[in-house]
Amino acid sequence: MRWILAILTSLLLTNCKPPGEREVSSGSTSAGLKPTVRIEIDGGPSLGLSPVIVYLNRDEVAIRGATVEVRGDMTHAGMSPVIERATEVEPGIYRAEEFSFTMAGDWFITTDIELPEGDTLTESLPVTVPR
Amino acid sequence: MNAQPKRPTLRPITEQPIGFDLFRLPGLRRLLRWKYARVTLQLPLLILAVFVIVDGFTGRQLAPRNVATTSVWLHYRGLVVIALALFGNAFCAACPLMLTRGMSRWLEKHLPQKYAWPKALKNKYLIVALLGFYFFSYEYFDLWASPWLTAWLAVGYFAGALAVDTFFPSGTFCRYVCLLGNFNFAFASASPTQITALDHHVCRSCTHKPCLHGRYSSTHKPESLPLRTNGSKEVAFIPTSEIVRPGGTGYFPGCETDLFVPAIQSNMDCTLCFNCLRACPYDNVALTLRTPGWEWMKSPWLKRGRLAVMIMGVLLTFWGILNAAAMIGPFFGIAQRIAAGLHTESEALVLGLIFVAVAGIGLGITLAAASLADFIGGAQVRPWRAFQRWGYVVIALGFGFWGAHFLFHFLTGAVSVVPVFQHFFELRGLGVDPNWQLARLVPTRWLFPITAGITAVYGLLAFTLSVRIALRDFGQRGVVAMWPMLLFVLAFLVFALLILAQPMEMRGTILGPSF
Ligand code: SF4
Ligand code: SF4
Numbered sequence: 107m108r109w110i111l112a113i114l115t116s117l118l119l120t121n122c123k124p125p126g127e128r129e130v131s132s133g134s135t136s137a138g139l140k141p142t143v144r145i146e147i148d149g150g151p152s153l154g155l156s157p158v159i160v161y162l163n164r165d166e167v168a169i170r171g172a173t174v175e176v177r178g179d180m181t182h183a184g185m186s187p188v189i190e191r192a193t194e195v196e197p198g199i200y201r202a203e204e205f206s207f208t209m210a211g212d213w214f215i216t217t218d219i220e221l222p223e224g225d226t227l228t229e230s231l232p233v234t235v236p237r
Numbered sequence: 238m239n240a241q242p243k244r245p246t247l248r249p250i251t252e253q254p255i256g257f258d259l260f261r262l263p264g265l266r267r268l269l270r271w272k273y274a275r276v277t278l279q280l281p282l283l284i285l286a287v288f289v290i291v292d293g294f295t296g297r298q299l300a301p302r303n304v305a306t307t308s309v310w311l312h313y314r315g316l317v318v319i320a321l322a323l324f325g326n327a328f329c330a331a332c333p334l335m336l337t338r339g340m341s342r343w344l345e346k347h348l349p350q351k352y353a354w355p356k357a358l359k360n361k362y363l364i365v366a367l368l369g370f371y372f373f374s375y376e377y378f379d380l381w382a383s384p385w386l387t388a389w390l391a392v393g394y395f396a397g398a399l400a401v402d403t404f405f406p407s408g409t410f411c412r413y414v415c416l417l418g419n420f421n422f423a424f425a426s427a428s429p430t431q432i433t434a435l436d437h438h439v440c441r442s443c444t445h446k447p448c449l450h451g452r453y454s455s456t457h458k459p460e461s462l463p464l465r466t467n468g469s470k471e472v473a474f475i476p477t478s479e480i481v482r483p484g485g486t487g488y489f490p491g492c493e494t495d496l497f498v499p500a501i502q503s504n505m506d507c508t509l510c511f512n513c514l515r516a517c518p519y520d521n522v523a524l525t526l527r528t529p530g531w532e533w534m535k536s537p538w539l540k541r542g543r544l545a546v547m548i549m550g551v552l553l554t555f556w557g558i559l560n561a562a563a564m565i566g567p568f569f570g571i572a573q574r575i576a577a578g579l580h581t582e583s584e585a586l587v588l589g590l591i592f593v594a595v596a597g598i599g600l601g602i603t604l605a606a607a608s609l610a611d612f613i614g615g616a617q618v619r620p621w622r623a624f625q626r627w628g629y630v631v632i633a634l635g636f637g638f639w640g641a642h643f644l645f646h647f648l649t650g651a652v653s654v655v656p657v658f659q660h661f662f663e664l665r666g667l668g669v670d671p672n673w674q675l676a677r678l679v680p681t682r683w684l685f686p687i688t689a690g691i692t693a694v695y696g697l698l699a700f701t702l703s704v705r706i707a708l709r710d711f712g713q714r715g716v717v718a719m720w721p722m723l724l725f726v727l728a729f730l731v732f733a734l735l736i737l738a739q740p741m742e743m744r745g746t747i748l749g750p751s752f
């Protein structure tokens with residue numbers, strides 16, 4: 107019991123602030139300047155089909171050939187996420203055409219991106235889906 | 238003393254349910270009389286608590302992907318109501334918070350004395366206040382959406398249990414402070430089991446009442462005996478040779494929440510710790526099957542806890558309605574209208590007002606319906622007395638609604654436990670690929686029929702209870718006296734079903750936009 111408490115206490119001392127998740131932009135790139143990711147929902151978030159568009163560039167130059175997965179999580183535990191692969195429709199523009207919100211409320215859209223050189227990148231966008 | 242206690246032959250000390258004793262299931266009595274039985278039950282939840290705290294603090298801060306939020310707000314709550322409905326207060330029985338006892342005993346040694354819990358707090362009013370604060374915080378801070386806050390909540394519980402039980406007698410935390418425990422106590426009134434004495438005649442001739450005070454057993458009496466868990470006096474020494482199924486030697490604590498087995502008529506304050514079973518030298522304690530809600534007809538809270546307990550139960554019911562309503566669209570509309578009317582953008586103010594209003598309305602309509610029923614029945618109208626007579630009807634409705642609500646979430650995402658744990662290990666470098674498609678236990682279209690069915694079953698129980706209380710207390714006049722409560726039940730059911738029929742909408746803030 108005591109060693110469990112000791113571990114938990116040290117965890118607590120390093121956790122006086124929640125680790126960031128909202129507006130997360132994380133990952134590593136080997137090609138110097140970090141890419142810019144912009145997430146948009148075509149027509150704004152609404153119940154049902156809401157295609158997600160991901161704009162990907164580095165220093166204003168479109169990044170082609172990335173692998174982009176779009177994932178929607180509700181803020182409540184236990185809800186199935188919506189996961190869609192986005193396809194490149196124009197240089198640096200990726201679209202998850204079939205992305206669909208299954209419930210009204212608060213969502214986090216997360217894009218997991220793998221750049222052509224193999225680096226990975228994650229970006230999140232919180233959205234509220236109206237009734 | 239007879240080694241094999243028989244069924245009662247004399248008038249019982251208190252009327253208790255007579256049914257199958259679950260301890261007669263093969264091996265169960267022997268297992269639970271074992272000195273380390275409780276620790277064994279607590280270990281799984283302790284391990285889960287460690288996962289909750291570690292992932293809550295260091296994992297991804299997305300509720301559906303974190304062990305803290307998923308296991309606490311989805312699985313724990315769902316399994317609590319399932320256990321209460323089908324068995325009893327199983328989660329208090331396996332509560333890992335009590336594992337802080339070792340440390341509190343060590344800390345105690347550095348205190349000049351144990352303190353007595355203040356008399357003014359020896360009731361459930363502190364719980365009522367803490368419940369109000371907790372439900373408010375749940376909505377205001379979106380506890381359900383924050384793994385980090387959920388982990389802090391778990392840590393707070395451990396710290397609270399440790400602090401209270403260090404300074405005050407053991408059992409104080411469970412009885413007067415713990416919100417989870419008191420939720421379980423109130424709704425274990427619906428459970429189909431209860432601790433009883435097998436033979437009240439044996440209890441009558443039992444000198445030391447170890448089920449209450451504890452006992453020390455060994456072959457020879459030691460020079461000094463331990464004090465009772467409340468520090469009041471030495472426990473009785475009973476040699477091992479006199480014990481039926483000894484289950485070990487040493488100190489066996491009695492009931493920390495001061496329940497005396499042959500007098501128990503209610504599950505209120507019973508943590509199912511089975512201390513009484515282990516402490517009873519004559520193996521005279523049973524876990525008896527009873528009709529669900531058996532105690533509602535016995536008005537047991539008049540003897541234990543009285544008004545404060547009933548207020549707690551009724552408020553739990555109405556705040557339960559609010560807790561579910563806060564997930565549907567119309568609630569946000571009402572909140573926004575209140576905010577507009579008050580020209581405020583303060584979510585705390587609007588939420589606070591809603592909580593106070595719901596508490597006032599809940600207590601008000603229960604008091605009004607109960608008083609009217611008493612008046613029609615011909616009793617002298619004393620509103621709080623009427624409230625304590627009929628309040629059990631509201632408790633039945635409350636349990637049905639909480640059950641429906643928690644089960645909704647549980648059925649929606651129970652299987653997500655698999656990918657969430659896979660993700661826990663994936664994040665920490667183990668090559669696991671979570672299968673995020675696992676979530677639902679039943680198809681979505683089944684959810685409304687199931688939750689509505691549960692609400693209706695407990696509505697029917699509340700209906701029957703109203704009729705039985707009316708006929709018990711008012712004889713023939715009961716036929717008319719029951720109507721205010723029957724109409725109350727009907728109105729409650731309509732309202733509850735309306736809420737359950739709404740599409741769920743999970744929002745972080747009530748005054749939007751959410752981010
Ligand atoms: S210790 Fe056993 S026999 Fe004695 S009063 Fe308690 S239940 Fe009855
Ligand atoms: S010791 Fe008290 S709280 Fe524990 S099971 Fe027995 S009656 Fe319930």
